[in-house]
Amino acid sequence: MTHSDILIIGGGIAGMSAAYFLAKAGKSVTVLEREDQPGYHSTGRSAALYSETYGPKIIRKMSTASRDFFITPPDGFTENPILTPRGxxxxxxxxxxxxxxxxxxxxxxxxxxxxxxxxxxxxxxxxxxxxxxxxxxxxxxxAMDIDVHALHWGFIRRFKAMGGTLVTKADVSAISKSGDGWTVTLSKGEEYRGDIVVNAAGAWADDIAIKAGVKPLGIxxxxxxxxxxxxxxxxxxxxxxxxxxxxxxxxxxxxxxxxxxxxxxxxxxxxxxxxxxxxxxxxxxxxxxxxxxxxxxxxxxxxxxxxxxFKDGDPVSAFDPQESSFYWLAGQGGYGIQTAPAMGEYAASMICGNGIPAHMTRLGITEDALSATRASLVTGK
The missing domain is CATH 3.30.9.10 (D-Amino Acid Oxidase, subunit A, domain 2)
Incomplete structure (x- = not known):
């Protein structure tokens, strides 16, 4: 049975960006992706555009916070520019x-x-x-076009280079918690253990929560x-x-x-x-x-x-209010690509207990805007 500090369910852009930053922070991370290739359902079907004026307020801030990563990605991240002029x-x-x-x-x-x-x-x-x-x-x-393949696979390659594990064809059948962490069981019988589960399952996020005994948030x-x-x-x-x-x-x-x-x-x-x-x-x-x-x-x-x-149109990146080792990273809507660097960094920093990164605080990004308990998530207003 494989044990990691973090188990991430979902290998799309949300899960892989968080995995990259968590591995960079020194955590052992396993990503479980149900399809035979990561990003099959949403990430791989996106006609992505980078615009700091597109989307709800928190999305615009997260897009701005992603700018430096897009323009100057880490050495070895990709051979091609991530952004190209479009307007x-x-x-x-x-x-x-x-x-x-x-x-x-x-x-x-x-x-x-x-x-x-x-x-x-x-x-x-x-x-x-x-x-x-x-x-x-x-x-x-x-405004710029985003090379989705270069971005997504840049996260994957660098994650693997830092020792991260990506498991494909990993259809989750059961999730249970004991005193010393979580056990995720796949439909083919393999089991993976971790101290923290990150729910980055996109459209299946509520299904994953239910399997973990966590109240769904209504995606x-x-x-x-x-x-x-x-x-x-x-x-x-x-x-x-x-x-x-x-x-x-x-x-x-x-x-x-x-x-x-x-x-x-x-x-x-x-x-x-x-x-x-x-x-x-x-x-x-x-x-x-x-x-x-x-x-x-x-x-x-x-x-x-x-x-x-989610009901209010904004994403959630936060620990569940009732289950402190279950982290929601979902609901990015159509903005997951353009915010991926900042959302991944934010999630990793919060999971590691380091709070909001300083450059995001300067932009006015708050925990409440991405919390699982904000009032607008319930009312949709």
């Missing part, structure tokens, strides 16, 4: 101008480089846009669809920013001369190997054809991923 343009429909102005004001105050665009200026950048539906737009020029997996669309031969999309509607009903970005398009759907579902629905693909195409001049005769490949949320 993001947010479009506002008539009646949404004030909301867009508020985003520009906050973003600029936080140091983001925002340029306001008229509809005509927007069309010069992205010629296919239907400006009849747009009252105003804003271009965040320093909801939600489906997100993406479709590849071919562009006409005379449309040269290279270098376009990602374009997203302010009401979060459509976004698209150029990908190798094609468009990756999503209706930004958040359809509640059960945790499973989620696949795209025909209706969602049809909605995606209809919204793209309404927002642009692109005529879609036949969609390309499509896929779906799971984004998991």
């Amino acid at each position: 993001i343009i947010m479009t506002a429909a008539p009646g949404e101008e004030a909301e867009l102005d508020a985003i520009l004001t906050e973003g600029r105050a936080n140091g983001a480089n925002f340029v306001a665009l008229t509809p005509d200026e927007l069309k010069e950048i992205v010629p296919i846009i239907n400006t009849d539906l747009i009252a105003a737009a804003a271009h965040e020029t320093d 909801t997996p939600k489906r997100r669809t993406a479709v590849m669309i071919d562009l006409p031969s005379d449309v040269k999309a290279h270098g376009w920013p990602l374009v997203a509607s302010l009401d979060e009903t459509l976004y698209f970005k150029e990908d190798a001369g094609r468009l990756l398009v999503s209706p930004a759907d958040t359809t509640p579902t059960e945790p499973h190997d989620v696949q795209p629905e025909e209706l969602d693909i049809a909605i995606t195409i209809d919204r793209l054809m309404t927002a642009t001049s692109v005529e879609v005769r036949r969609p390309g490949e499509s896929w779906a991923g799971l984004r998991s949320f």
Whole structure:
């Protein structure tokens, strides 16, 4: 029977970033991943973008706290840059101008480089846009694409190099606690022991809690669809920013001369190997054809991923209030990639009893914002 200081259940970006920082802190760590490859359900299906102005307040702070890691990762972490220039343009429909102005004001105050665009200026950048539906737009020029594979596997490689253990095909069947720690039993019979269990199981986080005899916090997996669309031969999309509607009903970005398009759907579902629905693909195409001049005769490949949320939309990174050796690291929604370095470092520091890292404290990050007992987690307000 293998014993580690820490057992992490889930080898996606949340689990592996925490594993990396825990191993760096000198802890023995075993990560148990139910699939045959880590990051299969959410991490590996993400069209990730780094923006310090995207998401709820705690997400924006965690994104800022991740900036230095993304720009200057540790030596040997990856051969390729994690961030590459992209930019993001947010479009506002008539009646949404004030909301867009508020985003520009906050973003600029936080140091983001925002340029306001008229509809005509927007069309010069992205010629296919239907400006009849747009009252105003804003271009965040320093938003970046994230190389998800480089980031995730950088954590995995460095974790293993520091002596960490990653076990795949590790479907958890039972979790029990005795006086000297936890025992996690896999469906194929192997047992792993640890002093602390970290629940980084994403959409399955509540299921893991129940198996451990811990009260679930109410996580909801939600489906997100993406479709590849071919562009006409005379449309040269290279270098376009990602374009997203302010009401979060459509976004698209150029990908190798094609468009990756999503209706930004958040359809509640059960945790499973989620696949795209025909209706969602049809909605995606209809919204793209309404927002642009692109005529879609036949969609390309499509896929779906799971984004998991708690009631108030913010993640939890904290010990369970009733079980002091069971740590929740879940509910990152669609922001797990862009916050991974900070979330992993935060979790490791809290698990090791070192409190919030100083550079996060300076950003105003508090334990309450990520706690398992915050009032908004219960009320959703």
